[in-house]
Amino acid sequence: MRIAALISGGVDSAVAVHRLVEQGHDVSLFYIRIASDDGRGDCSAEEDLEMCRLIASRYGLPLDTVDLNKEYWESVMEYALRTVRQGLTPNPDIMCNRFIKFGYFEECRGYEFDYTATGHYARTLTDPADGLVYLATAPDPVKDQTDFLARISYRQLSHAMFPIGDLPKAEVRRMAVELNLPNARRRDSQGICFLGKINYNDFIRRHLGERPGPIIEIESGRKLGEHRGYWFHTIGQRKGLGLSGGPWYVVGKNIVDNAVYVSGGYGTLRQYGRTICLDEMHWITRDPWPDRCDAEPIVFKNRHMPEFIEATLTRLGQSRYVIESSQPVQGIAPGQFAVIYTPDRRICLGSGIITTDDPRHFKLTQPCQNESD
Secondary structure (H helix, E strand, O other), rough: EEEEEOOOOHHHHHHHHEEEEEEEEEEEEEEEEOOOOOOOOOOHHHHHHHHHHHHHHHHOEEEEEEOHHHHHHHHHHHHHHHHHHHHOOOOHHHHHHHHHHHHHHHHHOOOHHOEEEOOOOOEEOOOOOOOOOEHHHOOOOOOOHHHHOOOOOHHHHHOOEOOOOOHHHHHHHHHHHHHOOOOOOOOOOEEEOEEOOOHHHHHHHHHOOOOOEEEEOOOOOEEEEEEEEEEHHHOOOOHHHHOOOOEEEEEEEEEEEEEEEEEEEOOOOOHHEEEEEEEEEEEEEOOOOOOOOOOEEEEEEOOOOOOOEEEEEEOOOOEEEEEEEEEEEEOOOOEEEEEEOOOOOOOEEEEEEEEOOHHHHOOOOOOOOOOOO
């Protein structure tokens, strides 16, 4: 088969290329180039591209650079900045996969190939019962990246291939060393998708500036200090508040009054919750409960972590749902995604955006029916 392999310069995509070649596929390599927010490249990006050239040379494969800078800033980063400005917590990595790697790349080059392959730790499974393709978790729970893929469409998933999705990270690293790949011992990249390990506060400051306001203890209403802008803080945050006598956790924000609310102590119950309201629910393959409004058993994640949380999911409207967690959940941040899995932790079903709705009001005013009814 003809495969378009997205390569980043890291060890994961390099081993993915090796496996594709080993399987006898006709592979073409693509590197997506994204400039920094000042329009310039950086040293790490040049190092990434050089690694890609070395991998291409090693296997005798063509390498093409695809410039999606305009698309990236207009879709992914505009979404991120808009979300932060609204006092919410974005997830650029999830949107990067949806719009860039499996979106604009597919439109400009990926469609020419049978599949687009990436170095994600995820798998695809075809159910013999219905013939549909499902997004399946990787065997390595620490590296599983299905949560970052939870907003891609069924069409995108059907065209995707994850060559290392069945391997634990340690095995991928071992293979790279054994094969003497040029990036075998290179450290994994961190930070925002394509931008790398930038200083997040500096990035936000360049685009949104500063807006000083009070940091208030939510229990007493006492002002404890001052922040430089509510957009620098997210629900559940502990570090970077500049307060003494802690620990202090961010438990709320009022963007109208420009106030950040905190609660003190490691065991403060205000940083935990069990009920999570979701909107804009997205099912990757199909809605598993199209005509049901019962509390369905699931497991979920509300951040990138190896652990799954047992819960029930109840439909309240066409795209609105509520999660009732079996255990207290720390740092429920509106704007983030709750990713939904089958109870056996095998299939990633989709995701919804965490909202600020009061669940009691939400349940009262949003009956379980199509919202167009």
